[in-house]
Amino acid sequence: MEKQQTIQVGIGFATGRKSFRKVLKTYIYNWMESGLVKDQSVQLNLFVAYDLNYQKSKVTDFTRIKADLLKLVDQVHFIGEPEITATIADLTGRKVLSATEARQVFGLGYASMRNSVLYQAMKHGMDYLIFLDDDEYPLAVTKTKSTAIWSGQHILSCHLKAIGGADITYGHHCGYISPIPSVTFNETLDESTFRTFIESISNDIVNWETIRTVMANGGVTYADTSVLTSEIAQEVEEVNHAKFISGSNLCINLTRPERVFPFYNPPNARGEDTFLSTCLGERTVLRIPCYAFHDGFATYNHLLDGVLPTHLHRIEANSEAIINRFLKACIGWIRYKPLLLKITAPDQYDVKIAQMRQGLEQTLPAVCEFFGNPDFMKIKKELDAYDRKVKAHAQAFDDIKRYWSTITQDLKDNNLADTDGQTS
Numbered sequence: 001m002e003k004q005q006t007i008q009v010g011i012g013f014a015t016g017r018k019s020f021r022k023v024l025k026t027y028i029y030n031w032m033e034s035g036l037v038k039d040q041s042v043q044l045n046l047f048v049a050y051d052l053n054y055q056k057s058k059v060t061d062f063t064r065i066k067a068d069l070l071k072l073v074d075q076v077h078f079i080g081e082p083e084i085t086a087t088i089a090d091l092t093g094r095k096v097l098s099a100t101e102a103r104q105v106f107g108l109g110y111a112s113m114r115n116s117v118l119y120q121a122m123k124h125g126m127d128y129l130i131f132l133d134d135d136e137y138p139l140a141v142t143k144t145k146s147t148a149i150w151s152g153q154h155i156l157s158c159h160l161k162a163i164g165g166a167d168i169t170y171g172h173h174c175g176y177i178s179p180i181p182s183v184t185f186n187e188t189l190d191e192s193t194f195r196t197f198i199e200s201i202s203n204d205i206v207n208w209e210t211i212r213t214v215m216a217n218g219g220v221t222y223a224d225t226s227v228l229t230s231e232i233a234q235e236v237e238e239v240n241h242a243k244f245i246s247g248s249n250l251c252i253n254l255t256r257p258e259r260v261f262p263f264y265n266p267p268n269a270r271g272e273d274t275f276l277s278t279c280l281g282e283r284t285v286l287r288i289p290c291y292a293f294h295d296g297f298a299t300y301n302h303l304l305d306g307v308l309p310t311h312l313h314r315i316e317a318n319s320e321a322i323i324n325r326f327l328k329a330c331i332g333w334i335r336y337k338p339l340l341l342k343i344t345a346p347d348q349y350d351v352k353i354a355q356m357r358q359g360l361e362q363t364l365p366a367v368c369e370f371f372g373n374p375d376f377m378k379i380k381k382e383l384d385a386y387d388r389k390v391k392a393h394a395q396a397f398d399d400i401k402r403y404w405s406t407i408t409q410d411l412k413d414n415n416l417a418d419t420d421g422q423t424s
Helices: 020-034 081-093 099-106 110-123 155-165 191-201 208-216 272-277 301-305 320-344 346-371 374-388 390-423
Strands: 007-015 042-050 075-079 128-131 139-143 148-152 168-176 250-253 285-295
Touching: 007 020, 007 110, 007 155, 020 042, 020 155, 020 301, 042 110, 075 081, 075 110, 081 099, 081 110, 099 110, 099 390, 110 128, 110 272, 110 390, 128 155, 139 168, 155 168, 155 250, 155 285, 191 208, 191 320, 191 346, 272 320, 285 301, 320 346, 320 374, 320 390, 346 374, 374 390
Parallel strands: 007 042, 007 128, 042 075, 168 285
Antiparallel strands: 128 250, 139 148, 139 285, 168 250
């Protein structure tokens, strides 16, 4: 009698937060409650890439996981600097890539951490890999007139139901998704000026209509009950040369490695999910009906202890921490927007960059005054710098995709060799 094939599921985290282990505990118990832990047809394998510099942490902040939790998953792989160095040495030693090429794929930055997780998952024979974030929880929150209503979400189960018929599945997000605080307009900063500012730095996902709705809710995005009660995954249509996805609550089908793309972001920028989106024109991408609660301001850790608030507080621009987070987000957006325009609107690139510059020149003085922070003026300098480097960044993105193709071919060749050896 032929033995039933076990589905190998990888769960990937690219993390730097010391709160990671608490988030992981919640997810593991969530998998147990959903029945996946006891399901003999599924094996759950953790892949954790960690950054010790983000919060000046130590290795044990990520690796010291209690034994009673570890026994609920099948394998755990930790990916730190030594493991990344070993990967680069292996690829260069076998002449798959040069040292410079390997460091471009697996070197510094958030996209590189994701690539390390992706590579290790493929190397260890995972069928599927789901990325989860260390500041997102398996919960959804909706709102009535008087109170918040919470529901648990079986994120992993929902992905596994849909990923077999897709290249990528991704879910919804609620909570504090946007880093933009609620703004009470006045004579210093009116709505028209702020809209021009947001439109100058934003993309097809971070746009004014979305932001205005979130601001009206005090910075909170509430789950859509029609999504929560649905069992249907929706195919994602291509918009402006991209099938937009999210970087977490994201599942990648690894059963055909040649269809998998790497992550990339310009140096010191983000947007690795956005740039992956630009590669997916010929891929099947499904959006599935499940939510993750994004704790973007790290103020709701008590959710992981079972404390469900009846009201979510407004995020006002009334503290240095909130304003600085908004500033960092703006700089992150502006750093990757030139490359995004170069990819999605090459014929209009110069015109759109000129419009961005004009919009920033018109609005930045008012934005600086309103938020009481002159550092917002740096946004235009960042635009100028990343505009100058856009051709180099576009070439780097193309190079990494080419190097990744070489890597996946190497994995495929090695797997075929192993299979042939076992067969004989």
